[in-house]
Amino acid sequence: MSTHEQKSWHDIDELEDIGSLTFPITMRALMIDVAGTRDLYPIHHDRDFAKRNGARDIFVNTMFYEGLFGRIATDWAGPESFLRKLSFRMQGPNCLGDTIVSRGWVTKKYRQDDRKLVDLEIHLDNEIEKDATVASLTIELAM
């Protein structure tokens, strides 16, 4: 991101690959998640609580996914792109010790209300589970 390159809507193709991001879920990452998203629900920081409640281990929260999907989108489209819509399914957790690897591509390119839009689909996999989290996004391009 050092150059802050801005992608042009005209240069984007449907089905274009948006690249991959790797994010290790360390204890430090989970602590920063609690602090930065203000989420004290114990399933995200108390390993005994998480395991008593049927989870493999503590795992990242909903707001982490919101942040990660938003980051992946603007890292790809440029800092002046703007997230317009986000929805995602949490099909399996991303736990302490897992490494998240993302895959994503453009599903649609269109104009609406004078806006230059693209829809993206982003999947998060980890060592245990493929498609642990699956998101649909709409991004408005700046140019």
Place this chain on the structure above:
Amino acid sequence: MASENTFRESIAPLLNRWGPYRLTRDEITETAIRYYCEVTEDANPVYWDADFARRSRFGRIIAPPQMLFTLTRQPWWSPEYVNHKTASDAAALNPADVAVSTPSVLSVCEDYGYATSTVAGQEVEYLEPYGPGDGRIKIRGKTIDVSDEKIVRVGRGVFLTSISEYRTEVDDRLIGRSTLVLLRYKADEG
């Protein structure tokens, strides 16, 4: 035990009615934005770099749009007098007939035994950029649909669809709208 018909009859008058606004305790700040960006190591300069942001099409530092839920979470602790101030500021935003407390949709669900909840789906639309200078955030919600009782994997339940709106305190701009589908269920016994 109450029948399904009476549950729907109890819920019907509560549908499609906006609840009162609540207000966040804190204004949107650059510091909160930076703490949030640390979580996913988001380096976007429109969140970090005032000079870059000023020259951008946003004209100023903005919050990551997807930060809306983080910004509107309940604080971990506040002195009582601060809670009173936040509540009375919110009450001033609400007409008297809305501020009157009515039985909430969720409390009716609990009365009928649908006591456990899980998020079945959610979509958020970000309608306008927002950031430091916009003050606190106003939130209101309404339930728009309740399903018939369904057999689900965990028991028997109803799906509630609700909409929340998010507005800036300064200039009352609509910045976000979320649609939530919540499953409220009675867990199978044994």
